[in-house]
Amino acid sequence: MAAPVLRCFARGRWFGTPGPSGVLLLGPREAHSGAQGLLAMQKARGLFKEFFPETGTKIELPELFDRGTGNFPQTIYCGFDPTADSLHVGHLLALLGLFHFQRAGHNVIALVGGATARLGDPSGRTKEREALEPERVRSNARALRQGLEAMVANHQQLFANGRAWGSFTVLDNAAWYQKQHLVDFLTAVGGHFRMGTLLSRQSVQTRLKSPEGMSLAEFLYQVLQAYDFYYLFKHYGCRVQLGGSDQLGNIVSGYEFIHKLTGEDVFGITVPLITSTTGAKLGKSAGNAVWLNREKTSPFELYQFFVRQQDDLVERYLKLFTFLPLPEIDHIMQLHVKEPEKRGPQKRLAAEVTKLVHGQEGLDSAKRCTQALYHSSIDALEVMSDQELRELFKEASFSELVLDPGTSVLDTCRKANAIPDGPRGHRMITEGGVSINHRQVTNPECVLVVGQHILKNGLSLLKIGKRNFYIIKWLQL
Numbered sequence: 001m002a003a004p005v006l007r008c009f010a011r012g013r014w015f016g017t018p019g020p021s022g023v024l025l026l027g028p029r030e031a032h033s034g035a036q037g038l039l040a041m042q043k044a045r046g047l048f049k050e051f052f053p054e055t056g057t058k059i060e061l062p063e064l065f066d067r068g069t070g071n072f073p074q075t076i077y078c079g080f081d082p083t084a085d086s087l088h089v090g091h092l093l094a095l096l097g098l099f100h101f102q103r104a105g106h107n108v109i110a111l112v113g114g115a116t117a118r119l120g121d122p123s124g125r126t127k128e129r130e131a132l133e134p135e136r137v138r139s140n141a142r143a144l145r146q147g148l149e150a151m152v153a154n155h156q157q158l159f160a161n162g163r164a165w166g167s168f169t170v171l172d173n174a175a176w177y178q179k180q181h182l183v184d185f186l187t188a189v190g191g192h193f194r195m196g197t198l199l200s201r202q203s204v205q206t207r208l209k210s211p212e213g214m215s216l217a218e219f220l221y222q223v224l225q226a227y228d229f230y231y232l233f234k235h236y237g238c239r240v241q242l243g244g245s246d247q248l249g250n251i252v253s254g255y256e257f258i259h260k261l262t263g264e265d266v267f268g269i270t271v272p273l274i275t276s277t278t279g280a281k282l283g284k285s286a287g288n289a290v291w292l293n294r295e296k297t298s299p300f301e302l303y304q305f306f307v308r309q310q311d312d313l314v315e316r317y318l319k320l321f322t323f324l325p326l327p328e329i330d331h332i333m334q335l336h337v338k339e340p341e342k343r344g345p346q347k348r349l350a351a352e353v354t355k356l357v358h359g360q361e362g363l364d365s366a367k368r369c370t371q372a373l374y375h376s377s378i379d380a381l382e383v384m385s386d387q388e389l390r391e392l393f394k395e396a397s398f399s400e401l402v403l404d405p406g407t408s409v410l411d412t413c414r415k416a417n418a419i420p421d422g423p424r425g426h427r428m429i430t431e432g433g434v435s436i437n438h439r440q441v442t443n444p445e446c447v448l449v450v451g452q453h454i455l456k457n458g459l460s461l462l463k464i465g466k467r468n469f470y471i472i473k474w475l476q477l
Ligand SMILES: Nc1ncnc2c1ncn2[C@@H]1O[C@H](COP(=O)(O)OP(=O)(O)OP(=O)(O)O)[C@@H](O)[C@H]1O
Pocket: 078, 079, 080, 081, 082, 083, 089, 090, 091, 093, 094, 121, 242, 243, 244, 245, 246, 247, 271, 272, 273, 274, 275, 281, 282, 283, 284, 285, 286
């Protein structure tokens, strides 16, 4: 078989010149209606980065998505390994890719890698993943499934405007590997893979050259991912796999396997990798993940993560992480030029993502928390639920104190360990550095008053300096 290359679609036809690594970068093309419009639109948004395989397939990728060709609808999948109990913002991009296909009427599958997570994907990693206990992988897989299903429901309820879409199915590859006999698998599947090809993959090469080397389990990872693609092709008619750009080698393995076995063409589409400001891939491995599970990153923290994005990134993120039409994004950016201090694009981005991930209730909560902490809103603080308060306490330190009669501002600050002992702490109050429930308190001896210093819900919000918050829950009120 000729060596497969990536290709791009431009001005209504496929074209491409190999980049430095044989990868063809996508060129621009005119957006128009129908299936070609879907790929072009996602290219314009920056969501689809590379397409695979080489030209010369029986059917061209855009035709696959065309309502008029009898190929409609297609099934597209993306896999997520449950190596943690939550998805993160990096995964969201691949999920957005699935949602865009679903919105265009195609059927999509999110595959939880309950089996593959046990092996650990070596792609893009310089070290082997820590082995996970089977029970841990199972509970992570349950959590991922729940998270995915919640987002699918939010997407359907809050972003559909009554339109009918394709289906969204969540599967787990443990379902087929559990039943798989090892010798049968190696005989039926292993025989179709050539060692030279498997060894040539970038992920394998990097690891083989590292001092740690590579285990057989990791080496076989790409075979399992290739088999998944084949399984989904056979049972669900799935012809397209979506993944981060680090997944290309595994996707190519799937293409080669399916093509060899069936003579049919399947395709891969990659999304760009989201990186932190230091350039590291945002995710578990780099320890910089922004999680989608509320217990790990609250709606407020997720919202704030996007509100904090810099001006030079926000337009790109609006295109990648939201469903807002491009002209609307242009309009938002034009307003931003006039009033940059309002951080309009950042707030809209934060709102759209938080709504998709945590629903309307999650977005309301994020806004209440933002109001309470950063906009001095007592009303917002007074109506917060226990869960929101706990989530806020992640950023602010939290103490439970008994309210003795005559408790003063100074006592409160000391008991909450918010000011240093001695005259310095006293001075911090008299010099105006302390506020309670967003009102400055300059008299250290002032006795706390319920309704003013203590809110209806038995809380006080103490602020020292510009951004050190302490939340006090008063007991025995
Ligand atoms: N930062 C990111 N940007 C874009 N896509 C990502 C990012 N992180 C993960 N993905 C993609 O999400 C899918 C599932 O990835 P997976 O669950 O295995 O995470 P991962 O790649 O192992 O992350 P990590 O390296 O943080 O452990 C893959 O297609 C992967 O490429």
